[in-house]
Amino acid sequence: MTGPKIIFFILSGAIVVFSILSISSRRILRAAIFLLFVLVAMAGLYYMMNFQFLAAVQLILYAGGIVVLIIFSILLTSQIDSKLDLPKKGHLLSGAITAIGGIMLSAMTILQFTFQPARLAPVDTDMRSIGLQLLDTGVHGYALPFEVISILLLAALVGSIFIAQKNKT
């Protein structure tokens, strides 16, 4: 048992435990906080794979951005003593059957497949190469997708301003 292995098991154990807690908690803000822990533990896994940039992006976008947004909307809409209703018996049963079936199916597929260690050279995750790749207009460059996404975001921004506008003319 080496150090990194122990940390890996701690992180992946945390992901499993907190993701189960986040869907089974009846208080909605607690569920959001458990989701935050799952996302932070995943950032830790990325960091262990030496994808430092991806780990930081995971933290800044998911933990710092999306979870804060979720918490904000919970703060505005719900009260502290409001709990989610318990699911009906029938729903619970059908959900459990679906989940167990899904787990068994994917477990069988994973166990039958023989994994081989990757033979590709390790990818360069330096900031500079990521930046160059993002601005590359060549075959494997991301300049076009980047610009298309930014136009989509701009459209979403304009749309949300229009919806939130008070005196529509």
Place this chain on the structure above:
Amino acid sequence: MYDFAPLIDSITSYLNTNFSPFWAGLLAMVMLGLVLLLIYAVLGLYLVYAERKICARMQNRMGPNRVGPMGLFQTIADLIKLLLKELIFIRNADNFLFNIAPFIVIVASIMAIGSIPFGKGLQAIDLNIGVLYILAISSMGVIGILIAGWASNSKYSVIGAMRSGAQVISYELSVGLALLCIITYAGTMQFSEIIASQQNGWWIFKGHLPAMIAFAVYLVAGTAETNRGPFDLAEAESELTAGFHTEYSGIKFAFFFLAEYMNMFIIAAVATTLFLGGWLPFHLFQWQGFNQVMDFIPPVFWFFGKTAFVIYLMMWFKWTFPRLRIDQLLALEWKYLLPINLMNLILISFLTLMQWHF
């Protein structure tokens, strides 16, 4: 001279020769954690002392002066008092979240401390993405504040948390863009390389006017991000009693208090590293004699001296400006700082392309 790298190398080699790799790694982690915690606690306590003294000077008072010489042990006495105080449990609060909130806030700031270069070779972890890491970690702190406000089940706390959340999210943008200006100049996000790029002059001098604008914007936005006055709407004493930590007592309150001061230290330390040359000494043109004398002062003193200067500026803001209203606060960010910042970034990109900086 004054390089800490040999010391740290000798400790690492001692651990590696006397223990198995697993125990050596574990011991190194524990030692590092203890040192960082010690720095954290001592710095936090003396920042509180400095704030009280500076505030007192600005209000023409004496400040703490009874416990120890010049009141130097006052904050230690305060800490003992806070440790011994009763922890209040609220019946109608969400106790799990109520207890976990101070820890989220304090863990975020301790993690940020880890990547700050205190001196030559005196940096716990030198990440490739240093600046981005600090931004990512400091964005976690606000979650602690938000759930502290909500879990307390008190209207003052919720209003304080909402204000604080809105403030931190919007000012994070300005902090990030101001730091991006220096990243554009230096061409890297790694703290050690940013410092190395300032060997022939600090970015605030080398970067012409845009670097100074970025520094000013960073200071304003950084002060707002730590929820300090004049941006302390989150805990506006006169209207919200104490905002998000109204219901907290004892050591849990102390955690929020300490984290606020340490966040101020982190903001100041990042400003020092990016704009003021980190632990590099002050050099003037080619004056060999003057530069030699400056080199004689250890880098750790340079780092803490510059950081103390930036912290003094932030305390000066707090005790001289009146508090902003929430609409003024958001207007300042979205209508003034953000456009200035974007124009500044375009200007800096142009300067970097033309190689006009020194």
